[in-house]
Amino acid sequence: MLKTGKSSPITYVDKVRAPVLSLQGCNDARCPERQIVEYEAKLKALGKPVEVFWFDAGQGAFGAEQQIKEQEAMLKFGYRVLGQKP
Numbered sequence: 001m002l003k004t005g006k007s008s009p010i011t012y013v014d015k016v017r018a019p020v021l022s023l024q025g026c027n028d029a030r031c032p033e034r035q036i037v038e039y040e041a042k043l044k045a046l047g048k049p050v051e052v053f054w055f056d057a058g059q060g061a062f063g064a065e066q067q068i069k070e071q072e073a074m075l076k077f078g079y080r081v082l083g084q085k086p
Contacts, residue, residue: 010035013042019049021077023070026056051077 005011020043024036036052043050053073055066079086 010039010042013039013048014046016043016046016048019077019081020051021074022050022052023073024052024054026054049081 022036022040024031024033026033040050040052053070055069076086
């Protein structure tokens with residue numbers, strides 16, 4: 001179970017009013033995988049729309065190919081949320 005506190009997003013998960021997209025590195029030392037998994041599970045349990053885009057890196061994408069994939073994920077998410085076709 002995640003610790004909660006004023007600076008923890010899970011503290012406010014019930015207040016989320018918009019779809020959530022998380023771009024998450026599998027090896028991120030600042031935000032470990034389990035935190036995202038628990039946050040995603042809590043959002044889903046509350047019936048809130050959430051998508052997690054996992055990539056094989058740490059904090060942020062460094063290669064151009066990975067950055068392109070992240071941009072594509074964000075654009076596709078935005079189109080879906082807005083009910084538009086790419």
